Amino acid sequence: MSLTVKGLRKSYGAAEVLAGVDFEVASGECFGLLGPNGAGKTTTLKLCLGLLEPGAGTIRLLGHDVPAQARVARQRVGVVPQFDNLDPDFTVAENLVVYGRYFGLKDRDIKARISELLEFAGLGGRADARIQTLSGGMKRRLTLARALVNDPQLIFMDEPTTGLDPQARHLIWERLRRLRQEGKTLILTTHFMEEAERLCSRIAIMDHGRIIAQGTPRALIADHIEPQVVEVHGNGVEQWMEHAKGLAPRVERAGETVFCYAADVEPVIGALRGQHELAYLHRPANLEDLFLKLTGRDLRD
Amino acid sequence: MSLRFIAVWRRNFLVWRKLAIPSILGNLADPLIFLFGLGYGLGSLLGNMGGTSYFAFLAGGFLASSSMFAATFESLYSAFSRMQMQKTWDAILNTPMTLEDILAGEWAWAATKSLAAGACMLLVVSAFGFAASPLALASIPVVALVGLAFAGIGLSINALATGYDFFSYYMTLVLTPMMMLSGVFFPADQLPAAVQLAAQLLPLSHGVALARPLLLGEVPQAVLLHVAVLLAYAGGGFYAAVLLTRRRLLT
Numbered sequence: 001m002s003l004t005v006k007g008l009r010k011s012y013g014a015a016e017v018l019a020g021v022d023f024e025v026a027s028g029e030c031f032g033l034l035g036p037n038g039a040g041k042t043t044t045l046k047l048c049l050g051l052l053e054p055g056a057g058t059i060r061l062l063g064h065d066v067p068a069q070a071r072v073a074r075q076r077v078g079v080v081p082q083f084d085n086l087d088p089d090f091t092v093a094e095n096l097v098v099y100g101r102y103f104g105l106k107d108r109d110i111k112a113r114i115s116e117l118l119e120f121a122g123l124g125g126r127a128d129a130r131i132q133t134l135s136g137g138m139k140r141r142l143t144l145a146r147a148l149v150n151d152p153q154l155i156f157m158d159e160p161t162t163g164l165d166p167q168a169r170h171l172i173w174e175r176l177r178r179l180r181q182e183g184k185t186l187i188l189t190t191h192f193m194e195e196a197e198r199l200c201s202r203i204a205i206m207d208h209g210r211i212i213a214q215g216t217p218r219a220l221i222a223d224h225i226e227p228q229v230v231e232v233h234g235n236g237v238e239q240w241m242e243h244a245k246g247l248a249p250r251v252e253r254a255g256e257t258v259f260c261y262a263a264d265v266e267p268v269i270g271a272l273r274g275q276h277e278l279a280y281l282h283r284p285a286n287l288e289d290l291f292l293k294l295t296g297r298d299l300r301d
Numbered sequence: 302m303s304l305r306f307i308a309v310w311r312r313n314f315l316v317w318r319k320l321a322i323p324s325i326l327g328n329l330a331d332p333l334i335f336l337f338g339l340g341y342g343l344g345s346l347l348g349n350m351g352g353t354s355y356f357a358f359l360a361g362g363f364l365a366s367s368s369m370f371a372a373t374f375e376s377l378y379s380a381f382s383r384m385q386m387q388k389t390w391d392a393i394l395n396t397p398m399t400l401e402d403i404l405a406g407e408w409a410w411a412a413t414k415s416l417a418a419g420a421c422m423l424l425v426v427s428a429f430g431f432a433a434s435p436l437a438l439a440s441i442p443v444v445a446l447v448g449l450a451f452a453g454i455g456l457s458i459n460a461l462a463t464g465y466d467f468f469s470y471y472m473t474l475v476l477t478p479m480m481m482l483s484g485v486f487f488p489a490d491q492l493p494a495a496v497q498l499a500a501q502l503l504p505l506s507h508g509v510a511l512a513r514p515l516l517l518g519e520v521p522q523a524v525l526l527h528v529a530v531l532l533a534y535a536g537g538g539f540y541a542a543v544l545l546t547r548r549r550l551l552t
Contacts (some may be wrong), residue, residue, distance in 0.1 A: 010550075050552055051394055071397045079395035085388035089316045098315065101308040101398035150396075 137168030309406020360514030376455025415448025434518025453538020
């Protein structure tokens with residue numbers, strides 16, 4: 001196991017941020033921690049890195065007890081934080097050299113790896129560029145390259161594609177797949193369900209400081225949710241919803257859209273024929289449907 | 302804590318190298334303008350100060366106070382930028398570095414800035430024919446020690462800061478009065494007896510008590526006492542900075 005977390009708890013005063021979290025990540029896996037804002041994802045990552053003292057529970061990271069031996073464990077770990085913290089006073093290459101020194105690496109050894117790292121990050125030829133001249137996507141990729149400077153076995157990523165446009169996001173996803181092929185263990189937090197579905201071999205859904213479901217994305221969808229969805233919207237959808245409740249086992253409304261979940265949606269689609277005021281979309285259930293079923297549709301702040 | 306703190310010192314040095322000239326000028330211009338303005342202007346009215354010119358008297362005081370300001374600016378404004386604005390410390394904490402490594406690097410760096418400012422001051426003053434004795438060279442470690450004391454205190458203040466404005470209180474309510482009470486501009490024995498006693502608790506008083514005689518070519522009195530007080534401020538300040546910064550960043 002690359003990471004084993006057992007009975008992890010953390011409180012701030014009376015507020016319990018983590019209320020007993022257990023999970024394991026095997027070497028070479030891509031593990032996703034999903035959850036609404038405030039679910040405890042970032043706190044879990046910080047605890048795994050040994051940056052916070054747990055209230056209770058044990059953490060073993062790459063064979064070391066955390067936080068007791070966190071410094072040794074972090075030697076073979078990379079981190080892509082949620083917010084960019086590249087050094088704005090330095091060039092692209094200087095950022096990598098200075099960061100490598102924090103791992104005790106020699107300048108010569110870091111410099112020998114720079115072109116390879118920049119090539120990987122799609123920043124070839126930009127070694128001498130200043131940070132201010134980089135786009136958001138480029139900064140994100142440089143942060144990923146920086147996390148690889150110590151050739152880590154395991155990489156933590158806190159919302160790696162938040163704030164990126166689709167092109168930049170797809171490029172990051174492609175690079176993360178490549179890292180998995182190289183045998184790296186990846187642990188990421190995200191609230192993009194598409195990202196989790198594409199990348200993660202296994203996911204855990206967190207809410208209110210607990211893991212409420214854990215497994216492969218497909219198995220979770222199969223276990224927890226009806227396989228088919230019909231989304232309906234348009235004039236008179238409210239009245240139609242009352243009628244639909246007899247046609248599908250689960251019918252929910254979010255704003256102006258009604259979601260009908262069922263194994264067999266033929267009765268629903270049949271009832272929609274001839275309803276010219278209503279538009280609908282029929283699709284297979286996905287991770288987002290599961291996420292919303294488990295964590296609810298209420299807004300989190 | 303380990304020698305890894307040198308990586309943090311080197312990071313700051315690399316940034317400084319890019320801005321070295323404006324930085325040195327900034328550290329030097331203020332004390333030198335005051336030194337020459339007051340030293341020659343006011344000095345011509347005052348005549349002799351116990352056998353030396355006012356300029357020579359002032360040079361020792363300014364050597365200590367400019368190193369105080371150099372360490373203070375670095376450990377307040379610059380450290381706050383790295384900690385709060387750029388999140389540089391957060392980035393470093395994700396590596397095998399610890400918070401103690403980071404603070405030790407910042408502490409040593411701020412003292413280095415003091416050392417550089419002090420050495421430049423000394424060079425300029427000696428170019429004008431003052432500080433001619435070889436004993437003046439002994440003021441260089443004094444300047445580094447004053448730097449460590451004020452960097453330790455500054456890093457503690459930094460850990461409590463809510464924003465850059467927070468530092469104005471410390472500068473105007475603590476450092477400016479300290480400069481008046483520590484014998485920088487005039488001998489402390491001009492102060493009322495009770496104030497003199499209180500002034501003995503201020504780290505800058507002890508820096509001035511060491512730097513001034515050395516620049517005049519004399520061996521200071523009670524060297525061990527002055528060094529001990531400065532070391533106590535340095536160590537106490539750094540220890541408080543570790544506790545307060547840990548509370549701020551790692552809980």
